[in-house]
Amino acid sequence: MPDFKPEVVYALFGAEDAENESPERLKEYFYKNRSYESLKADLPIRILVGHKGVGKSALLKMTHLEDLENSIPSVWLQPSDLSTLDGTYDSRFDKATLAWQQGLLKVIYNKIADSIGSDFSENSGNIVISTSRDLMAAIKGLAKSILS
Numbered sequence: 823m824p825d826f827k828p829e830v831v832y833a834l835f836g837a838e839d840a841e842n843e844s845p846e847r848l849k850e851y852f853y854k855n856r857s858y859e860s861l862k863a864d865l866p867i868r869i870l871v872g873h874k875g876v877g878k879s880a881l882l883k884m885t886h887l888e889d890l891e892n893s894i895p896s897v898w899l900q901p902s903d904l905s906t907l908d909g910t911y912d913s914r915f916d917k918a919t920l921a922w923q924q925g926l927l928k929v930i931y932n933k934i935a936d937s938i939g940s941d942f943s944e945n946s947g948n949i950v951i952s953t954s955r956d957l958m959a960a961i962k963g964l965a966k967s968i969l970s
Contacts, residue, residue, distance in 0.1 A: 840880035841900065845887050852884050861885055897933045904929060920952075927951040931960050938968065 840848060861868055861881050872878045889896035907925040928951050951957050 840877070840883045843880075843883075845883075848880065848883060849887065852880060854884075857881060858884065862888075895934075897930055897937070899929065899933065903933065924952050927954065927957045931957055931964075934961055935964055938964075 857877075858881055861870065862885055870878050870881065883898075886896045886898050904926070906929070907922060931951055951960055
């Protein structure tokens with residue numbers, strides 16, 4: 823009788839979710855269906871909706887990995903990356919929304935800085951990022967400082 827230790831089960835079936843699957847294995851077993859093609863469409867925004875466990879994370883992870891392979895900028899965010907935004911609650915909806923937007927832009931900047939091996943994310947507390955335009959200016963500044 824086969825011995826189904828956790829290591830054997832993992833070797834046979836992989837991780838339980840796409841976030842914890844190795845990129846090589848995900849690429850090997852991923853099936854590119856119509857949902858994948860829709861997600862890759864050249865549109866300014868996409869909304870991905872589906873029941874739990876249908877593969878939304880796998881779709882996003884595959885597009886992220888392919889973008890990286892094709893030198894297309896891509897940032898992978900997970901809920902744990904947004905834990906610093908927990909204290910941004912305000913009773914006024916507009917203030918709470920603005921705080922989340924600014925916090926999210928700062929998280930994205932830090933992810934980009936980390937991905938290029940920069941220690942600038944540690945000093946990002948001095949950078950004010952209120953809009954996507956500010957984010958792009960901060961990224962340009964980061965690139966200039968690295969290239970010089």
